[in-house]
Amino acid sequence: MVAREILKELEQSGAVYLDIRHLGEAFIDEQLPQERKLAQLYENVDPVHELIPIKPAAHYCMGGIEVDAMSQTALSGLYACGECANHNVHGANRLGGNSLLEVIVFGHQAGEYAARYAQEHQNTCNPNEQFQRDKNFIEGIKYFTNQIDFYEKHRFMGNIFYNNAAIIREDKGLKAVLAAVRQLQQELPFMGPKDKSRTYNTNLIEFIEFGNMVELAEVVLVSAISRKESRGAHFRSDAPQRDNERFHAHTVAWKEDGVLCLDFMKGAL
Amino acid sequence: MTVEVLRYCPAAPNGAQKIKYEIEANNQTLLEVLTAIKTEYDATLSFNSDCRSGVCGSCAMRVNGVEVLACTYKVHDGDTVEPLRNMEVIRDLVVDSDHALAFNKKAHAYGSVSAVTRNVTPEEEKVNELQSACILCASCYSACPVYEVNSDFLGPFALTRSWRYVSDVRESDVSDKIATIQDNGIWDCTLCNECVPVCPVGIAPKQDIVMLRNKSGVMGYMDPSFSANFGGGFGNDGTPDFGDPAF
Numbered sequence: 001m002v003a004r005e006i007l008k009e010l011e012q013s014g015a016v017y018l019d020i021r022h023l024g025e026a027f028i029d030e031q032l033p034q035e036r037k038l039a040q041l042y043e044n045v046d047p048v049h050e051l052i053p054i055k056p057a058a059h060y061c062m063g064g065i066e067v068d069a070m071s072q073t074a075l076s077g078l079y080a081c082g083e084c085a086n087h088n089v090h091g092a093n094r095l096g097g098n099s100l101l102e103v104i105v106f107g108h109q110a111g112e113y114a115a116r117y118a119q120e121h122q123n124t125c126n127p128n129e130q131f132q133r134d135k136n137f138i139e140g141i142k143y144f145t146n147q148i149d150f151y152e153k154h155r156f157m158g159n160i161f162y163n164n165a166a167i168i169r170e171d172k173g174l175k176a177v178l179a180a181v182r183q184l185q186q187e188l189p190f191m192g193p194k195d196k197s198r199t200y201n202t203n204l205i206e207f208i209e210f211g212n213m214v215e216l217a218e219v220v221l222v223s224a225i226s227r228k229e230s231r232g233a234h235f236r237s238d239a240p241q242r243d244n245e246r247f248h249a250h251t252v253a254w255k256e257d258g259v260l261c262l263d264f265m266k267g268a269l
Numbered sequence: 270m271t272v273e274v275l276r277y278c279p280a281a282p283n284g285a286q287k288i289k290y291e292i293e294a295n296n297q298t299l300l301e302v303l304t305a306i307k308t309e310y311d312a313t314l315s316f317n318s319d320c321r322s323g324v325c326g327s328c329a330m331r332v333n334g335v336e337v338l339a340c341t342y343k344v345h346d347g348d349t350v351e352p353l354r355n356m357e358v359i360r361d362l363v364v365d366s367d368h369a370l371a372f373n374k375k376a377h378a379y380g381s382v383s384a385v386t387r388n389v390t391p392e393e394e395k396v397n398e399l400q401s402a403c404i405l406c407a408s409c410y411s412a413c414p415v416y417e418v419n420s421d422f423l424g425p426f427a428l429t430r431s432w433r434y435v436s437d438v439r440e441s442d443v444s445d446k447i448a449t450i451q452d453n454g455i456w457d458c459t460l461c462n463e464c465v466p467v468c469p470v471g472i473a474p475k476q477d478i479v480m481l482r483n484k485s486g487v488m489g490y491m492d493p494s495f496s497a498n499f500g501g502g503f504g505n506d507g508t509p510d511f512g513d514p515a516f
Contacts, residue, residue: 034324037323038323041323042322044296151309193312194312194313195312195313197278197313197360199278199359199360200315200360200363202315202317202363203312203313
């Protein structure tokens, strides 16, 4: 709600500020020292005496890898916790400060169960189908043509997501972004890392991450298009009301033979 | 403006080389500049980074010989960028920090199994709040001159972390932690202060080492070089033993 109003005002007047001057220097230094430091360093603004320019941004990912009551993923022996996992505790709008609580509770739990699993199982590394696929991908990368710069496409993705799939969404814009993402998936073999070194190749890592990004982007977009309602951080200008009858549920996505599947799991609540 | 980066790749035959980059920068952080070089000119430039806001500690490196976080340092014309010292360089600005981080374990710088579970008051939390804020960037480790003579020195951040636990009100028995830091530890520090100004969160490891020395003194330990100078240290009656006089 606040983010949407900030965005509207930004579009109208071009600037929105946060004013914390009334809190006083002593309180700011005690309770908000990092915020003061960041404002000084990156905006050249001292919030004790000046206004802080602000803009909405993604700072947390709701949902994540599906886990069971022991923090185990669908892959036995692989555990997930924190922001990457979906422990069904937040719903559509994680409130400030609660992600720390989540990582303390489930981080502890996942660590304990993972340690127990490692003790009970001799060979914890079973080369599965996905492992083979990833290996083939790395092998195949040297044949990628590098005609398209993936860093440039990464920036492009950021822009079209921020403008069409972030704070205010609607069917047409989401579908246009989906088309662009599917195009990027097709173009991946024409991109690739320029660095061919086998030593600490961060260019390769960033390319692999970009590949993961365009794969996950499709899941986010298809989920957002299917959820024709507004709830928490998901706001659809073409469906501004909450629709409990159809969508009071978690969206669960998975792949079958490479095809993306989606369902609303009421039981997950 | 011009920025020089000391680049190294184990596969390259010529060893480390300083490479000059002409860049357009105006009030930009070093991390922004390095990222621009990597994504626009030379994808092989290697460095670590993560949070981009001075919180995670992964982009520590040296500029003109002084340790900084690339994400909080504003670039100046003529800057020379190098990897951290006292660690093996893997590639360009990436170093192997495993050896450094292992000192936390060697110093037993973690919560003990015997620690009691009880509420900690805000005042008690303040005692080691600053030391708890260490982001393990290893800037202090890189600045420490002791490693030139003793590669087994536990080092500034591990000793600060040791003090963070020794001063924790929940630690009921710190005798093991204090015993662990006697050799290659608190007495090997020269109190030169090099580690203090380079800490991005304002920790003073030297002060924490002095605190650990005081605590050790109270628990019956003493500076081995001091006792060596005094021959046999103190006699049974508490008076210094200067050894047999030599004529």
